[in-house]
Amino acid sequence: MIANLTDVFEAYALDGVKEYREKFPESFEGVTFDGKMYAFPYMNDNFHQTPFLWIRDDWLENTGSKAPETVEEMVELARMFKNSDPDGNGRSDTWGLGVNKNIAASDLGSITGLLSAYGIPGRQNNAIFYRRNGKITFAYIQEEAKAALAVARDMYAEGLIDPEFTVKDASILEQDIASGSLGMLYHMNWGTWYPFNLIYESDDVITRPYPIPKAEGYEYKVGIEDSRTGDVFMVSSSCKNPEAVIKILNLYYNTVEASSDADSFITYWSDEQYRLCPIYVGIPTELYAPDLFEAFEKGSGDELSGTAKSYYGYVKGFEDGSATDANAYGTWGQMFDRGSMAIALKDYRNDNAIVSNILSNDIPEIWLQNNGTLGTMVDTAYTDIIVGNKPLDSFDQFVKDWLAAGGQQTLDEMERLYPAE
Ligand SMILES: [Ca+2]
Numbered sequence: 001m002i003a004n005l006t007d008v009f010e011a012y013a014l015d016g017v018k019e020y021r022e023k024f025p026e027s028f029e030g031v032t033f034d035g036k037m038y039a040f041p042y043m044n045d046n047f048h049q050t051p052f053l054w055i056r057d058d059w060l061e062n063t064g065s066k067a068p069e070t071v072e073e074m075v076e077l078a079r080m081f082k083n084s085d086p087d088g089n090g091r092s093d094t095w096g097l098g099v100n101k102n103i104a105a106s107d108l109g110s111i112t113g114l115l116s117a118y119g120i121p122g123r124q125n126n127a128i129f130y131r132r133n134g135k136i137t138f139a140y141i142q143e144e145a146k147a148a149l150a151v152a153r154d155m156y157a158e159g160l161i162d163p164e165f166t167v168k169d170a171s172i173l174e175q176d177i178a179s180g181s182l183g184m185l186y187h188m189n190w191g192t193w194y195p196f197n198l199i200y201e202s203d204d205v206i207t208r209p210y211p212i213p214k215a216e217g218y219e220y221k222v223g224i225e226d227s228r229t230g231d232v233f234m235v236s237s238s239c240k241n242p243e244a245v246i247k248i249l250n251l252y253y254n255t256v257e258a259s260s261d262a263d264s265f266i267t268y269w270s271d272e273q274y275r276l277c278p279i280y281v282g283i284p285t286e287l288y289a290p291d292l293f294e295a296f297e298k299g300s301g302d303e304l305s306g307t308a309k310s311y312y313g314y315v316k317g318f319e320d321g322s323a324t325d326a327n328a329y330g331t332w333g334q335m336f337d338r339g340s341m342a343i344a345l346k347d348y349r350n351d352n353a354i355v356s357n358i359l360s361n362d363i364p365e366i367w368l369q370n371n372g373t374l375g376t377m378v379d380t381a382y383t384d385i386i387v388g389n390k391p392l393d394s395f396d397q398f399v400k401d402w403l404a405a406g407g408q409q410t411l412d413e414m415e416r417l418y419p420a421e
Contacts, residue, residue: 001236001237002038002039002234002235002236002237003038003234003235003236003237003239003242004036004037004038004237005037005038005039005040005235005242005245005246006035006037008242008243008245008246009037009040009246011243012243012246012247012250013246013249013250014250014253014254016253016257016258017246017249017250017253017281020043023043023284023287024041024043024227024284026226026227026228027041027042027227027228027230028041029228030227030229030230030232030360030361031232038234039232039233039234039235040232040233040245040249040279041230041231041232041233042230042231042232042233042282043227043230043281043282043284046225046227046356047189047224047341047344047345047348048188048189048190048285049123049188049189049223049224049225050188050189050222050224050340050344050348050354051112051113051116051186051187051188051212051222052113052186052187052188052189052191052209052210052211052340053067053068053074053113053184053185053186053209053211053212053213054185054187054191054196054207054208054209054210055067055077055183055184055208055210056086056183056184056199056206056207057205057207057208058086058087058205058206059081059086059087059094059183060077062086062087062088063077063080063081063084063086065080068210068213069211069213069214070213070214070215070216071114071117071151071213071214071215073213074097074184074213075096075151075154075155075160077096077184078097078155078160078184079096079158079160080096081094081095081096081097081160081183081184082094082095082096082159082160086183087180087183093181094180094181094182094183095160095162095176095181095182096155096160096161096184097155097160097161097184097185098162098173098176098182098184098185099111099152099161099162099165099185100165100168100169100170100172100173101165101166101167101168101169101379101383102169102170103379103382103383103386104122104140104378104379104382105375105378105379106169106170107170107187107188108170108173108174108185108187108188108195109165109170109185109186109187110122110186111148111152111186111382112186112223113186113212114148114151114186114212115139115145115148116212116220116221116222116223116353117148117212117213117214117215117218117220118144118145118147118148118215118218118220119142119144119218119219119220119221120139120142120144120145120221121139121221121222121223121355122139122140122223123139123222123223123224123225123357128223128224128355128357128359129357129358129359129411129414130223130355130356130357130358131358131420134420135411135415136358136411136414136415136418137411138402138407138410140378140382141398141399141402141403141407144218145382145395146392146393146395147215147218148215149382149385149386149392149395150392152386153385153386153387153388153392156386156387156388157388161386162176163387166383166387173185173195174195174198177195177198177199178195178198178199178202180203180205183207186212187209188340189209189334189340189341189344190330190333190334190340191209191333191340192207192208192329192332192333192334193330193333193334197326197329197330200329206329207333208333208338208339209333209339209340209343210343211343211347219353220351220353221353221354221355222344222353222354222355223355223356223357224354224355224356224357225356226356226357226358226359226360227356228360228361229359229360229361231282233245233278233279233280245279248277248279248280249279249280249281252268252274252277252279252280252281253281256269256274256281256307257281257306257307258306259306260306260309260310262310262313265307265310266327269307269310270327270330270331271327285334285335285341286344286345288307288308288311288335289335289341289342289345290345291304291308292304292308292311292312292315292335293337293342293346295308295312296315296336296337297337301313301316311331311335314327314328314332315331315332315335315336315339318331318332318336319336358414358418359414359418362417362418364409364410364413364414364417365413366406366409366410366413367406367410367414369406370406370410373405373406374402374405374407374410377398377401377402378398378402381394381395381398381401381402
């Protein structure tokens with residue numbers, strides 16, 4: 001049913017398009033079977049998935065605080081944000097830390113960043129499987145999670161977390177951010193694109209990313225997906241002109257990536273019109289980061305071209321006040337020299353904190369059947385502990401239940417599918 005694209009890719013793809021194979025070999029491995037290329041991969045920008053602590057600039061300033069480097073300092077800052085009227089309106093109407101009901105399963109306002117501080121490489125419920133002490137295991141059943149949960153539990157008991165978080169999903173949290181009751185949350189890489197752009201556009205408030213605060217005595221770990229998985233673009237085997245797909249990729253490459261034309265960049269990339277096309281290159285932003293960081297150090301973007309040059313212009317424009325639109329703020333938060341991309345690529349990677357999910361294309365049947373239930377078990381057990389419905393030690397029973405409900409079978413099957421090298 002699926003067209004073999006090997007020959008048309010070789011014959012028609014521009015060198016620049018072919019170079020993705022060298023830059024993202026794992027992504028191409030995921031679409032290659034028996035040496036034949038059956039799809040063009042959406043090259044996963046995996047560092048997008050690492051967590052950061054996002055904080056409003058004005059609240060830090062108003063409380064005379066600095067960004068927390070430890071979990072203890074984070075809790076102390078949450079205390080200030082709750083009790084010290086950070087918005088200066090004379091009312092007690094702010095929370096310390098934004099959390100939503102999908103406690104370990106969402107991007108915005110989960111506690112994955114807090115778990116990471118204690119060495120749990122979390123990344124939503126379907127991840128992360130990794131090898132520990134020689135065996136494949138699942139991130140959220142690690143003993144160290146108790147230490148992170150104890151922190152969240154204490155914060156909840158002290159009133160630093162909105163008690164209604166158990167009925168608030170990420171979309172409601174976005175409203176709380178926009179209305180100014182939340183100034184600190186764990187979130188992923190794209191916070192300045194969404195949702196912190198909302199309060200930037202309405203109130204000129206800048207919220208920026210910081211490395212996750214660390215816990216003393218623990219090595220922090222952040223989980224990312226395996227690059228072999230993700231969306232892919234395929235062509236029907238009955239398609240008469242599969243080379244047209246490659247030509248579209250070429251056009252995309254010339255218009256958006258290789259071109260230094262700012263209008264094209266805004267139209268197709270910033271305004272995301274590329275998504276209207278049935279096939280596109282999912283611009284992996286980490287590709288441009290090294291050149292960009294070098295240009296920041298030199299203080300000149302003259303040697304940059306294409307997308308990287310556009311990024312540079314936006315970042316510098318935002319910093320000197322000449323570019324104030326949402327695109328400039330969005331790009332700046334990700335790409336400036338202490339933006340989320342720099343934190344992920346420099347801090348997290350240099351600290352050996354990145355843990356890649358072992359689970360990729362071969363998914364155990366038992367996991368396909370049960371991952372919804374097993375994921376809900378994580379959220380439920382964690383939430384019960386945080387709100388005080390159950391004691392901290394109920395975590396041990398949760399682990400037993402999780403393993404009995406298909407978790408152990410999944411781990412056994414994973415050992416067979418992904419044998420140790
Ligand atoms: Ca207030």
